[in-house]
Amino acid sequence: MTATVPVSDHQAEKTKILNRLRRLEGQLRGLQKMVEEEKSCVEVMSLYASAKSALEATGDVILETYVEMCQAREEKPADLVRLLKLAR
Secondary structure, three states: OOOOOOHHHHHHHHHHHHHHHHHHHHHHHHHHHHHHOOOOHHHHHHHHHHHHHHHHHHHHHHHHHHHHHHHHOOOOHHHHHHHHHHHO
16 A cells, blocks of 8 residues: 655645745845855855855755655655665
8 A cells, every 4th residue: 555645745745945045045145145245254155154054955845845755655765775875
């Protein structure tokens, strides 16, 4: 018997991931603007560090969500290993 992820849970996770990606998009645009305007190195690197951290955290959420989906679909262990390698 195959377990399934409830649609509402899946949609909530999808929304959470998309919201994070939109915030990241805004941070990257802000970073581009700061470089164009030749803001101080400390300001640019601070935003860069923030965006990098947010991207890694978003990657963790994406990985967790998709691992749960793979388990629900009873995918092969090799597929999960490949997913983990991509996340590195």
